[in-house]
Amino acid sequence: MAFxxxxxxxxxxxxxxxxxxGDVMLDLPKITxxxxxxxxxxxxxxxxxxxxxxxRVCTGDGEVAVGGEDLILRNILPDELMVEGxxxxxxxx
Amino acid sequence: MxxxxxxxxxTGHVVILVTGEAPEKFxxxxxxxxxxxxxxSRVREGAILLRVRLSAVKPLRHIARRTRCRFxxxxxxxxxxxxxxxxxxxxLVAGAVFFLSALYFLTxxxxxxxxxxxxxxxxxxxxxxxxxAGLSRGLPKWKLETGRLEAAIQEKLPLVAWAGIxxxxxxxxxxxxxxxxxxxxxxxxxxVVSARAGLIKEVLVFEGHPVxxxxxxxxxxxxxxxxxIPPLTEPSSPGAERKPGEAPKIVRPSRYVHARGIxxxxxxxxxxxxxxxxxxxxxxTGRRKTVFSIKFxxxxxxxxxxxxxxxxxxxxxxxxxxxxxxxxxxxxxxxITVIYNEVAEYRLERSxxxxxxxxxxxxxxxxxxKLPRDARLLERWVEEVQTGRRDNxxxxxxxxxxxxxIGTDRPINQ
Numbered sequence: 001m002a003f004x005x006x007x008x009x010x011x012x013x014x015x016x017x018x019x020x021x022g023d024v025m026l027d028l029p030k031i032t033x034x035x036x037x038x039x040x041x042x043x044x045x046x047x048x049x050x051x052x053x054x055x056r057v058c059t060g061d062g063e064v065a066v067g068g069e070d071l072i073l074r075n076i077l078p079d080e081l082m083v084e085g086x087x088x089x090x091x092x093x
Numbered sequence: 094m095x096x097x098x099x100x101x102x103x104t105g106h107v108v109i110l111v112t113g114e115a116p117e118k119f120x121x122x123x124x125x126x127x128x129x130x131x132x133x134s135r136v137r138e139g140a141i142l143l144r145v146r147l148s149a150v151k152p153l154r155h156i157a158r159r160t161r162c163r164f165x166x167x168x169x170x171x172x173x174x175x176x177x178x179x180x181x182x183x184x185l186v187a188g189a190v191f192f193l194s195a196l197y198f199l200t201x202x203x204x205x206x207x208x209x210x211x212x213x214x215x216x217x218x219x220x221x222x223x224x225x226a227g228l229s230r231g232l233p234k235w236k237l238e239t240g241r242l243e244a245a246i247q248e249k250l251p252l253v254a255w256a257g258i259x260x261x262x263x264x265x266x267x268x269x270x271x272x273x274x275x276x277x278x279x280x281x282x283x284x285v286v287s288a289r290a291g292l293i294k295e296v297l298v299f300e301g302h303p304v305x306x307x308x309x310x311x312x313x314x315x316x317x318x319x320x321x322i323p324p325l326t327e328p329s330s331p332g333a334e335r336k337p338g339e340a341p342k343i344v345r346p347s348r349y350v351h352a353r354g355i356x357x358x359x360x361x362x363x364x365x366x367x368x369x370x371x372x373x374x375x376x377x378t379g380r381r382k383t384v385f386s387i388k389f390x391x392x393x394x395x396x397x398x399x400x401x402x403x404x405x406x407x408x409x410x411x412x413x414x415x416x417x418x419x420x421x422x423x424x425x426x427x428x429i430t431v432i433y434n435e436v437a438e439y440r441l442e443r444s445x446x447x448x449x450x451x452x453x454x455x456x457x458x459x460x461x462x463k464l465p466r467d468a469r470l471l472e473r474w475v476e477e478v479q480t481g482r483r484d485n486x487x488x489x490x491x492x493x494x495x496x497x498x499i500g501t502d503r504p505i506n507q
Binding site for chain 1: 116117120121124125127129130131132133134135141143150388
């Protein structure tokens with residue numbers, strides 16, 4: 001585990017040094033919110049749970065949960081996911 | 094998004110219902126294998142609806158088996174399914190193909206011919222010339238040689254300086270530019286004769302030999318300026334006596350010219366007008382109803398308009414249109430348009446002065462209509478005509494004295 005933490009630290013340093021965005025270097029999700037009606041998650045690893053009230057998405061950095069009403073998955077591609085509906089909460093676990 | 098919708102419509106997609114314990118797994122696996130899914134919505138616990146491209150349905154079977162899900166096609170959307178549906182309706186497809194090909198076929202003919210830019214030449218003359226050169230209604234466009242046609246029209250009509258043919262769809266426009274030709278002067282010998290009776294006021298001769306002079310009274314048809322110039326004789330020298338009976342020596346024989354000149358004369362013109370003091374009649378009120386109907390073998394079917402005419406008194410105008418007969422086949426259908434114009438009766442009473450004024454107006458109007466443009470009015474008299482009969486008509490005679498050119502050309506027959 002220590003080795004992995006070390007690797008992460010080095011990568012973070014490198015990305016800061018060369019000003020490379022974190023989603024490329026660190027395998028982090030890039031989340032774009034449009035008001036409260038649309039959310040775009042790039043760099044995802046698949047969905048864990050989907051109900052109209054709650055969408056949980058697996059990412060390289062844990063889990064992203066979107067809560068709201070009438071949520072639908074507008075679009076799903078290997079590394080891109082778009083959720084539409086009334087978004088109330090966005091949480092990271 | 095519009096482009097995406099259009100694309101997915103053209104390639105076709107299906108709406109499928111996925112049921113199973115964990116449909117999320119199904120979605121994940123499909124997404125990770127590069128299958129594009131969209132519009133995913135949950136209908137109930139363990140059942141989701143999603144859209145997927147037609148070409149990606151087959152690999153989904155494998156995924157469904159792996160994730161222990163089942164899927165059923167709910168709806169098919171897109172052009173491929175529509176075309177498949179058309180395959181069962183061959184007559185419709187055949188009709189559409191026939192319609193399009195007929196439309197295309199008919200647009201390759203010329204149906205309308207128009208003429209532009211003609212002033213002195215009539216449209217029919219130009220169309221006739223074009224027809225002679227081979228341009229007629231129903232000519233296939235591929236047989237149209239514009240260059241040759243333009244040349245032919247110019248050759249046939251010498252008044253045309255340039256002709257251009259412009260084809261727009263099924264419409265051909267023949268544009269012509271006309272030559273400006275100098276006016277041909279009439280050189281044939283002629284006299285100037287009087288058109289009306291009158292008293293000559295002035296005679297101005299441009300060419301010819303004056304026969305009348307100021308103050309003469311002329312009758313219609315009388316020669317005013319002769320086209321025959323009398324022979325010029327040698328003036329006898331003073332002192333030398335000419336023997337009686339000796340013909341004067343002719344220096345130049347008589348010749349004939351086209352006489353021209355202005356002969357102004359005082360002319361009297363008369364006009365008559367009568368107006369009733371009590372006038373009754375009917376005149377249109379301006380309200381009208383139009384009834385269209387189709388007549389077929391004696392039966393009339395009204396297409397638009399009411400059957401009962403809401404007017405008490407009316408006049409009708411009827412127009413009948415029918416298709417032209419071809420050989421012996423006539424189409425027994427007529428399109429009839431009837432226009433009902435409402436008329437109202439009226440009674441108008443005038444006082445004698447009113448009627449007199451009106452009659453005078455009519456009488457003067459009658460004179461004015463015949464007056465040439467160069468006429469100058471000198472005087473006018475208006476008087477009532479007494480007939481001795483007792484009726485409600487006021488009759489008025491008007492006389493106008495004018496000065497006008499009374500000469501007209503009359504050719505000399507040699």
